[in-house]
Amino acid sequence: MSGPTGFWLVRPLPLPVKPFPRETEDSYLWRLSQTNKIPLQRLTSPSHWLLSQRDYVSRLSIVSGQPRASLLKAIPHLGMKKGDPGRPRQRGSYACRHCVARRTGSTHHSVWTWMSCHDQVCIPHRLWIGRAVDDPTRQLDLTEFPDIVEAQRRHYRLLRRHGHLVMDSCYQYGSDFWHSLFQRGYRLSDRAERLRQLSPVTREVRPFDPRRYVAVYPEIVEAISLFASPYWRSLALTDNETKFKEFRAEFNRRLPQERALRTTARAWFLAELKRTAMRIEAAVQHAHPEPDLGFVVRSESR
Structure with a gap:
């Protein structure tokens, strides 16, 4: 304004x-x-x-x-x-209701603040302030979920290490990747257990419910850490089958499945791993194009 x-x-x-x-x-x-x-x-x-x-x-x-x-x-x-x-370039979101009460002295005020996509948890007050929070009363208490709070700390460490350019792309395409995975039956034991704790009465969670994002946030950060690493991202982009298998093995080690994907989804999964890495690499290269050395540089991400 x-x-x-x-x-x-x-x-x-x-x-x-x-x-x-x-x-x-x-x-x-x-x-x-x-x-x-x-x-x-x-x-x-x-x-x-x-x-x-x-x-x-x-x-x-x-x-x-x-x-x-x-x-x-x-x-x-x-x-x-x-x-x-x-x-x-930030998104608007409600500030942590406990931070607002401490700073303003009132529990009735709501404050709309600018946040980046990397601000998902208020660490001091252990509240979810990220995706799908459309009202301060829906900021979930994470006291019983120390792994989610720790995931935010790790998220910030990755941001300091790799910078906004890489991490913005990793978060955007990594989140899209997980959304597609769950639609095709990819299951994680830890995510399922968190959903059961977050919804003890009913396991039905609406598509745009904070609990849906809270439950998978540690896994999203784990995947981001893999794609943000230049070494692991290069293995995902390579045409060398042996190196690509090394990347797949590391992904499965860090994010073990509760049950195997259906046969029809396995080929899609492998292609999507490479496609996600290509999208991140393309975003990074577009922001920092390679210098013109007077000859054509072949890029495996193109």
């Missing part, structure tokens, strides 16, 4: 509101209006009698009672228009 106009009633509101780290601009304006009991439309509406020469961020700083630097640090998109190349 950008500044609504050059006119603004530049006067501090009665109750200042601190921004939440990585909060979206719309979320912050909504909290500011709710705290001060002012309709959002009036908060952002122009004043026809007082002209301010200050820019949008400075005016918001005065109204909210917060330093300009604090607003810019906490709200990544503040003042940026949609399509601005400087806007971070």
Whole structure:
């Protein structure tokens, strides 16, 4: 959201509101209006009698009672228009409800923040804040699932080691890979046991239910670690059958099946392993193309 106009009633509101780290601009304006009991439309509406020469961020700083630097640090998109190349490529999601309560002093506020696809678990409070959470009340308690919390820690370690370029592609294509695998009958014992613990009354889990993603998250991270490794990814891409079998054996060792795939799905599984590695490699090479050395470089990923 950008500044609504050059006119603004530049006067501090009665109750200042601190921004939440990585909060979206719309979320912050909504909290500011709710705290001060002012309709959002009036908060952002122009004043026809007082002209301010200050820019949008400075005016918001005065109204909210917060330093300009604090607003810019906490709200990544503040003042940026949609399509601005400087806007971070992130998704919107509800912040951990316990973090919000600790920072705002209220259990009734919901805060919408910008997160990357690698933020799935609030480690301090052991809450699932990732995929399929469409309401803070659906942030699942992971106290009884230390392996899921540890998977998030490992996820962050992989991110520091390989960087966003590789990990963004690994997460996107790795998640798609697992979705396709489960549709074709691929079963993992640990995932099935987690689903039973998460749904003790009924085992029916809707397609877009947080429990479905929570149950398989450690396995997704395990697969990501394999595809993110340049060594293992090169074995998945090679046409050498012996080396490709080595990759398959490592995949099966790290992610053993509860039962074997159906005969019709086995060939698809092998092809999909290679296809997923090719997609990741293509995304990495597209962002960092190989230098032109004056001759054609053959790539096994093409």
